[in-house]
Amino acid sequence: MDNERPNLTEDDTELDEETLFIVSQTFKALGDPTRIRILNLLAERECAVSEISDKLHLSQSTVSHQLRFLKNLRLVKFRRAGTSIYYSPDDQHVMALLHQAIHHACHD
Amino acid sequence: MDNERPNLTEDDTELDEETLFIVSQTFKALGDPTRIRILNLLAERECAVSEISDKLHLSQSTVSHQLRFLKNLRLVKFRRAGTSIYYSPDDQHVMALLHQAIHHACHD
DNA sequence: TTATTATATGAACACTTATTCATATAAGTC
DNA sequence: GACTTATATGAATAAGTGTTCATATAATAA
Numbered sequence: 001m002d003n004e005r006p007n008l009t010e011d012d013t014e015l016d017e018e019t020l021f022i023v024s025q026t027f028k029a030l031g032d033p034t035r036i037r038i039l040n041l042l043a044e045r046e047c048a049v050s051e052i053s054d055k056l057h058l059s060q061s062t063v064s065h066q067l068r069f070l071k072n073l074r075l076v077k078f079r080r081a082g083t084s085i086y087y088s089p090d091d092q093h094v095m096a097l098l099h100q101a102i103h104h105a106c107h108d
Numbered sequence: 109m110d111n112e113r114p115n116l117t118e119d120d121t122e123l124d125e126e127t128l129f130i131v132s133q134t135f136k137a138l139g140d141p142t143r144i145r146i147l148n149l150l151a152e153r154e155c156a157v158s159e160i161s162d163k164l165h166l167s168q169s170t171v172s173h174q175l176r177f178l179k180n181l182r183l184v185k186f187r188r189a190g191t192s193i194y195y196s197p198d199d200q201h202v203m204a205l206l207h208q209a210i211h212h213a214c215h216d
Numbered sequence: 217t218t219a220t221t222a223t224a225t226g227a228a229c230a231c232t233t234a235t236t237c238a239t240a241t242a243a244g245t246c
Numbered sequence: 247g248a249c250t251t252a253t254a255t256g257a258a259t260a261a262g263t264g265t266t267c268a269t270a271t272a273a274t275a276a
Contacts, residue, residue, distance in 0.1 A: 015148055015210065022213040024141045031136035033128045040123055049223055062265060064224055083222045083273050093212045097205055102123065104201045105130040157253055170235060172254055191243050191252045
């Protein structure tokens with residue numbers, strides 16, 4: 001655990017290119033309503049592709065494409081169970097960002 | 109100030125359309141490297157358009173367009189001083205999201 | 217093996233978006 | 247007034263994105 005004081009040695013100069021890329025990629029991932037809905041559902045519980053499809057009224061293809069997107073960014077993980085594949089969140093930092101944003105949007 | 113306990117009555121069911129729109133708009137705003145750089149600079153200190161242009165090596169037009177975008181979402185505010193217009197952040201929630209994301213990107 | 221079920225994938229398309237260029241507006245100076 | 251400086255804006259363009267359709271893959275059951 002870090003100490004409580006803000007880190008005064010850390011300045012706010014220009015961000016390096018890699019950080020900029022990671023941060024923008026992360027926010028882009030959260031910048032689409034479909035992906036938000038999927039992540040919000042997965043936050044509740046692990047789901048198979050078909051469950052996501054059904055619950056959110058999205059085509060199987062759309063869900064699969066978006067899950068690939070989220071998987072590439074390591075925002076979700078998956079496990080196989082027979083012919084089904086169950087997805088769940090895999091980045092607690094990003095999920096925390098999402099929940100904060102949702103909370104603010106609901107209460108402001 | 110709210111109490112410390114997580115709100116157990118709040119469930120994670122489907123988000124309403126308005127919340128979904130606000131959240132996705134917010135994250136879209138943070139999903140572009142140029143806007144991230146601008147907000148990160150403004151976090152340090154209030155800047156005129158030309159200062160942003162110079163510091164970030166962006167055209168005046170690009171900066172102006174992006175500031176309009178951020179202004180429309182009420183993420184920045186501005187004040188006039190002669191012919192210059194000084195911009196600064198206007199949404200501490202969103203700035204907090206940005207700082208968190210940057211922090212995570214730098215340290216993971 | 218064949219058939220079925222669940223998921224993934226590639227191509228096409230419509231739509232969105234970030235930047236540039238040219239120009240407009242607005243305040244200050246002479 | 248004319249001129250300069252700072253910023254805003256509209257149109258055009260190139261690049262990116264989300265969905266759909268058709269099809270492929272993979273596991274299972276018969």
